[in-house]
Amino acid sequence: MAGTLDFSPDDRYNAFITTCRQAPFSDGTLAGTAVAVKDNISTAGIRTTCGSKILEGYVPPYDAHVVELLRQAGAAIVGKTNMDEFGMGSTTETSAFGPTRNPADPERVPGGSSGGSAAAVAAGLVPMALGTDTGGSIRCPAAFCGIVGLKPTYGRVSRYGLIAYANSLEQVGSMARTVEDASRLMSVIAHYDPRDSTMLDRPYDHRPVAEVKGLRVGIPEEYFGEGVDPRVGERVRDAIGVLEGLGAETVPVSIPGMRHALAAYYVICTSEASSNLARFDGVRYGPAVDTRKSWHEAYQDLRLELFGAEVRRRIMLGTFALSAGYAGRYYAKAQVARRKIREDFERALREVDIIAGPTMPTVAFRLGEKTDPISMYLSDILTAPANLAGIPAISVPCGRVDGLPVGLQIMGRQFEDERVVDVAFAYEQEVRA
Amino acid sequence: MKTIVGLEIHVQLSTATKLFCGCSTDYRDDEPNTHCCPVCLGLPGALPRLNRRAVEYGLKVAKALDMKVPEESEFARKNYFYPDLAKAYQITQSDKPLAVEGTIEIEDDEGHEKIVRITRAHLEEDPGRLIHVAGGSKYSLVDYNRSGIPLLEIVTEPDMRSPQEARRFLNKLRTILEYLGVFDGEREGGLRVDANISIEGSERVEVKNISSYKGVEKALTFEMTRQKNLLRRGQKVARETRHFMEGRGITTSARSKEEAHDYRYFPDPDLPPLRVADWVAAIDLPELPVARKNRFTAQYGISLNHARTLTGDPKLADFYEEVAHVDPALAATWVADTLLGELNYREMSIAAVPAERIAELLALLRSETITDAAGVKVLREMLDACAAGKPCEPPAAIVEREGLARAAGDEFTQVVEKVVAANPQAVEDYRAGKKGALNFLVGQVMKETRGRADPRELGRIVSGYIDTGGV
Numbered sequence: 044m045a046g047t048l049d050f051s052p053d054d055r056y057n058a059f060i061t062t063c064r065q066a067p068f069s070d071g072t073l074a075g076t077a078v079a080v081k082d083n084i085s086t087a088g089i090r091t092t093c094g095s096k097i098l099e100g101y102v103p104p105y106d107a108h109v110v111e112l113l114r115q116a117g118a119a120i121v122g123k124t125n126m127d128e129f130g131m132g133s134t135t136e137t138s139a140f141g142p143t144r145n146p147a148d149p150e151r152v153p154g155g156s157s158g159g160s161a162a163a164v165a166a167g168l169v170p171m172a173l174g175t176d177t178g179g180s181i182r183c184p185a186a187f188c189g190i191v192g193l194k195p196t197y198g199r200v201s202r203y204g205l206i207a208y209a210n211s212l213e214q215v216g217s218m219a220r221t222v223e224d225a226s227r228l229m230s231v232i233a234h235y236d237p238r239d240s241t242m243l244d245r246p247y248d249h250r251p252v253a254e255v256k257g258l259r260v261g262i263p264e265e266y267f268g269e270g271v272d273p274r275v276g277e278r279v280r281d282a283i284g285v286l287e288g289l290g291a292e293t294v295p296v297s298i299p300g301m302r303h304a305l306a307a308y309y310v311i312c313t314s315e316a317s318s319n320l321a322r323f324d325g326v327r328y329g330p331a332v333d334t335r336k337s338w339h340e341a342y343q344d345l346r347l348e349l350f351g352a353e354v355r356r357r358i359m360l361g362t363f364a365l366s367a368g369y370a371g372r373y374y375a376k377a378q379v380a381r382r383k384i385r386e387d388f389e390r391a392l393r394e395v396d397i398i399a400g401p402t403m404p405t406v407a408f409r410l411g412e413k414t415d416p417i418s419m420y421l422s423d424i425l426t427a428p429a430n431l432a433g434i435p436a437i438s439v440p441c442g443r444v445d446g447l448p449v450g451l452q453i454m455g456r457q458f459e460d461e462r463v464v465d466v467a468f469a470y471e472q473e474v475r476a
Numbered sequence: 477m478k479t480i481v482g483l484e485i486h487v488q489l490s491t492a493t494k495l496f497c498g499c500s501t502d503y504r505d506d507e508p509n510t511h512c513c514p515v516c517l518g519l520p521g522a523l524p525r526l527n528r529r530a531v532e533y534g535l536k537v538a539k540a541l542d543m544k545v546p547e548e549s550e551f552a553r554k555n556y557f558y559p560d561l562a563k564a565y566q567i568t569q570s571d572k573p574l575a576v577e578g579t580i581e582i583e584d585d586e587g588h589e590k591i592v593r594i595t596r597a598h599l600e601e602d603p604g605r606l607i608h609v610a611g612g613s614k615y616s617l618v619d620y621n622r623s624g625i626p627l628l629e630i631v632t633e634p635d636m637r638s639p640q641e642a643r644r645f646l647n648k649l650r651t652i653l654e655y656l657g658v659f660d661g662e663r664e665g666g667l668r669v670d671a672n673i674s675i676e677g678s679e680r681v682e683v684k685n686i687s688s689y690k691g692v693e694k695a696l697t698f699e700m701t702r703q704k705n706l707l708r709r710g711q712k713v714a715r716e717t718r719h720f721m722e723g724r725g726i727t728t729s730a731r732s733k734e735e736a737h738d739y740r741y742f743p744d745p746d747l748p749p750l751r752v753a754d755w756v757a758a759i760d761l762p763e764l765p766v767a768r769k770n771r772f773t774a775q776y777g778i779s780l781n782h783a784r785t786l787t788g789d790p791k792l793a794d795f796y797e798e799v800a801h802v803d804p805a806l807a808a809t810w811v812a813d814t815l816l817g818e819l820n821y822r823e824m825s826i827a828a829v830p831a832e833r834i835a836e837l838l839a840l841l842r843s844e845t846i847t848d849a850a851g852v853k854v855l856r857e858m859l860d861a862c863a864a865g866k867p868c869e870p871p872a873a874i875v876e877r878e879g880l881a882r883a884a885g886d887e888f889t890q891v892v893e894k895v896v897a898a899n900p901q902a903v904e905d906y907r908a909g910k911k912g913a914l915n916f917l918v919g920q921v922m923k924e925t926r927g928r929a930d931p932r933e934l935g936r937i938v939s940g941y942i943d944t945g946g947v
Contacts, residue, residue: 085521098520105514107521206520211745238525240747315745318555321564322518326618334615338559365555365740374742 045069048077048119056144056153058163061090062122071117073231078113079163079172082123083130084215085204086110093206094126094138094156097323097349099330107204108236109173109215116231121169124159128351129320130175130208132156133183133422134413137353142410147189147448151407154184160218161188170219171228175205177213178308179402179426182438185218186402186450189440191225191467192218196458197433198243201236207319209312210241212430222439222468226251229460249461251468256290258466259395265301266400266425266452278449279401282441285473286399286466296391296398300384301428307384308427309420310364310377317361320354356416381431388432392456397466401425402438402450425452435460439467441474477707478676479700481642482634483692486627486668487653488602489533490660494624495601496524496567501625504663508607508619516624518562523746526551530626531574531752533658534599536759537628538575540652541594545756549574549598551747555740559616560604562623568600570741574750580652581766582644584637592645593633600627628658634672639696642671646689647788651765655790662825671696675703679715683727686720695720699727768793776804785812791826792816798831802838810838814852818859828862837871849927850880882928892941895920903942914939 048066052059060082068075080086083093085103087110092098106114113120127137135143135158145153146166153162157174161184164172174181176194185192194216205215217228226249233247260283267276287293325332325345332341350358364373391398404425413419429436434457438450451470455463494501497515514522538545550572553565578594604623606616630649636642650667653659660666669692674680681703686695703713718727743749763771765787772783772793786796786808800807815834819826837854840846846854854871857878861868875881895917896903905913918934 085519091520093520101520103514103519103521105519105522202521203523204521207746209745239523240525241745314742318553318565318740318742321555321557322520322562324557324559324564326559327517327562328519339557342557362740365742367738367740370740370742 044074045117046075048075048121050077050119050121052122052163052168054168056146056149056162056166057141058124058143058159058166058168059122060092060094060125060138060140060159063089063120066119066121068119069114069117071115072227073113074117076118076171077121077169078118078228079122079124079160079169080110080113080120081157081160081172081174082126083175083206083208084110084173085206086120086123089120089123091123091206092140093130094128094140095350095354096139097325097329097346099139101328103204105204107215108201108238109232110204112232112234113173118231122163124157124163124172126159127156127180128354129206129316130156130177130180130213131316131353131357133179133419134408135159135184136410137351139351144410145188145407147187148407148446151409151447152187152412154187154403154407156180156184157192157218158184161185161190161192164188164190164218164220171224172218173215173228173232174218175213175215176426176430177209177312178423178430180213181216181218182402182426182436182450182452183422185438186440186452187407187448189443189448190218190220191222191437191439191471192216193225193229193437193460193464194429194435195229195233195247195460196245196435197430198241199245199247199435199458199460200233201239201242203236203238207315209315210319211315212308212312222251222437222464222471225437226464226468229464233460243458245458247460249464252465253469253472255286255466255469258286258291258397260286260291260293261296261391261395261398262293263296263298263301263391263398263400265298270421270424271401271404272406272444274444275401275403275405275449278442278444279399279451282451282470282474283399285470289469289473294395296395298384298387298391298428300380300387301424303380304384304428304431305420305424307377307380308423308431309360310373311381311431313357313361314364314374314377315361317358317365320350320358323350353416384428385432388428388434388454392434396455397463398454399466400452402452406444406447406449429454433457435463437463437467439471441470477704479638480634480674480676480680481636481639481696482672483632483636483642483645484670484672485630485632485646485649486602486670487537487630487659488663488666489530489626489628489658490663491527491529491533491626493527493529495527495530495599495626496624499624503621506621508617508621511621512623516562517620518564518623524567524744526747526750527626530599531750532755532759533626533656534574534597534628535752535756536656536658536761537630537653538578538597539756539759540656540761540764541575541578541580541597543575543578543594543597545575545753546572547751547753548572549750549752551599551744551750552741553744556737558603559618560606560620560623562604562620566601566603567744567747568629569598572749573598574752580645580648582641582648585640590635592635595631595633597628597630600629601625602627634674639693639700642696643689643693646692648765650689651788651790655762655764655768657762671699673699673703675700675707675713678703678707679713681713681715682717683720684717684730687722691720691722694725695727698725702727772796776800776808778804778808782808782812785816789826795826795829795831795834799835799838802835803842806842807838810834810841810851814855818855822859822863824859824863829859830862830868833858833868833871840871840875845882846875846880847882847928847930849922849931850875850882853878853880853927880926880928882930888925888929891921891924892938895924896938896942906939906942
């Protein structure tokens with residue numbers, strides 16, 4: 044049943060940077076299904092901008108591995124979704140293509156950085172979308188928009204073709220209205236790719252099972268502490284109560300390393316980003332460098348003009364954190380903290396099967412509400428730890444506060460993505476029924 | 477004033493594909509940017525995938541130089557902006573190199589054996605290349621064909637004491653690399669050297685940009701003289717980086733701004749740590765130069781000098797072993813002296829010479845079918861044909877066609893008679909005891925017979941003829 048899908052969405056939330064009005068598709072498990080792809084994932088023949096002016100007009104000559112797999116599965120790639128520039132933000136407001144609005148309340152942000160993918164799914168423009176998650180970029184917009192978002196175990200999905208922001212933290216993952224669809228998309232994209240040396244051959248081939256009887260659910264005190272809106276905490280505790288009602292058992296756990304999680308996260312992601320983003324110099328692709336100037340002056344001017352303020356800030360931070368004389372105090376210390384957090388999670392996950400808590404400390408912010416970078420960074424406190432630990436985490440809608448969606452986050456052991464999906468599925472089936 | 481030299485050598489490993497992608501490394505004579513892919517162009521999203529063969533080659537070198545291979549080594553990013561560096565970082569190894577602590581034995585300036593310590597060897601990728609368009613163009617072009625070629629960087633301790641020692645070290649290293657089959661010596665820019673040189677007690681200067689290994693001695697000699705002159709005049713040597721200008725044979729100061737690099741090394745998150753210490757045991761080393769030299773003297777009974785020359789290049793040594801069966805001593809002289817001289821003159825590679833033809837030539841010489849002089853003529857004809865890409869005639873056919881067989885019998889008698897008759901003055905001079913006269917007469921006979929007679933033998937024959945009146 045190969046063919047072409049007509050796609051002319053009413054994109055009132057500015058979810059897409061690029062739409063493909065005639066999207067070809069082929070046979071397969073996703074034959075004819077419209078799938079939106081975040082604009083930091085390379086698509087041969089379709090421009091890929093990372094939400095940045097510096098990649099305006101860049102058309103990749105190759106498909107990311109996940110895109111190859113989507114095409115093989117018959118999916119119709121209907122467009123590239125809006126995002127914070129290079130994934131650097133939690134609101135999709137730093138995009139050079141204007142902010143995306145939250146379908147649950149257009150005066151609010153959809154979260155970020157995969158805000159375009161979340162909004163496209165929440166608005167019903169597509170049943171499923173690919174996002175990427177470096178410190179919460181799938182789960183945050185999933186929670187804010189009221190959809191399901193899965194960040195896989197680090198090394199389960201190929202990063203080949205994902206334009207790197209922070210290589211050691213990020214994964215491509217699935218976003219959908221239901222756990223079942225998120226799982227279905229995950230089955231398509233999680234296959235071994237030898238071109239990504241950081242991945243393992245652990246394909247995901249799973250249909251969710253709603254079974255939590257006897258499951259041990261860890262409740263970390265740190266996920267309900269200072270900075271977490273108590274009403275959000277309450278919704279999440281209710282959701283955990285639902286799991287208990289289904290036969291799960293809750294156990295208090297502790298992740299003491301959380302105190303350093305955000306600092307470690309921001310040092311690591313900005314350090315890696317400062318190196319990753321250095322290649323955008325206008326020599327090989329994107330807007331061309333001015334050849335009348337000396338090369339270093341031309342690079343400087345181009346990068347100053349075409350990178351947004353938040354991207355420049357993070358490049359500066361990362362450059363500083365790696366500098367001679369400072370790398371020991373910042374980059375090296377951040378790695379120590381990261382190890383500690385990883386160990387904390389490992390220890391906790393020996394006691395319990397999964398860890399549950401809120402995805403975000405609050406509901407979606409108003410557009411323009413977060414003006415200072417620090418308060419923006421603080422909103423990643425509950426999602427970034429899973430990236431530091433490399434463990435799977437899913438966000439599933441669990442009610443509303445002031446009419447705005449709240450997300451329940453479920454984290455599991457490395458390569459037990461199936462289990463977090465099953466728990467989310469059990470909850471979703473129960474509350475839907 | 478004692479000179480202290482340490483070297484950093486970048487060796488292009490002769491793998492079929494690049495260090496982190498499947499692009500072919502053989503781009504010689506190809507158009508720019510035709511051996512490129514998303515990985516070596518540093519396109520957004522592309523990821524490096526380590527070439528296992530390059531690691532094996534690196535470990536081969538490590539084993540041959542008696543180095544230690546740590547349990548874990550690690551790739552790091554060296555961050556700097558330059559238009560030929562596609563990702564704006566070079567994937568290299570910093571804190572945790574592939575191998576550490578080795579040695580190479582060389583001869584010092586007095587001819588004694590000495591040890592040069594190897595500090596470390598690590599893998600890294602070559603950047604692309606800038607091409608500056610002639611005629612004052614406002615921009616330069618970039619060719620990424622070289623981008624991602626595997627390099628092994630070998631760093632020595634400051635153990636060399638003269639530019640000559642440095643040259644000998646490089647010759648030795650190069651020979652070992654060629655024996656290991658990990659390096660193509662004929663590739664331009666295949667071996668590039670940065671040298672650190674100081675006069676004992678004063679500051680160290682790094683000389684960069686030495687792209688021919690022959691240039692190393694030149695660059696270091698210039699730099700040594702420059703530094704000594706400064707010190708003699710009571711001035712100080714500045715600690716700096718200098719560039720070698722190959723064409724002018726001098727070094728010039730690099731702007732201090734270029735030195736102010738902070739490369740911000742950190743482990744490359746795209747590549748897991750490398751644990752290859754247990755591969756070393758399985759690596760089979762070929763016979764290395766010293767062992768082969770010793771075997772040549774013992775097995776073939778040839779001189780140490782010939783053995784050293786022949787084993788100085790594995791291809792030459794292989795060639796010798798293919799023709800030695802005719803007569804090891806004769807083969808050694810002809811290959812190490814005559815053939816090598818002719819090849820150098822023509823800038824030809826031994827690879828272009830068919831061994832069986834040389835074996836046939838040696839057989840003609842051994843059976844005294846032709847003289848040495850005729851042998852050289854035949855050899856030159858064969859080499860000219862090879863160099864022109866033509867088929868190489870059997871030497872016997874050349875001898876036949878050119879009439880180069882050793883002169884004998886009536887023809888020979890007639891020539892001697894004719895020369896003696898035509899040069900009465902020389903005969904007189906000879907009888908008067910002038911040695912030059914005999915040489916002149918022999919030369920005339922050689923000319924008439926086009927080198928088909930052996931000059932020493934001819935001397936006896938001509939003098940006998942004049943003395944006795946008959947051949």
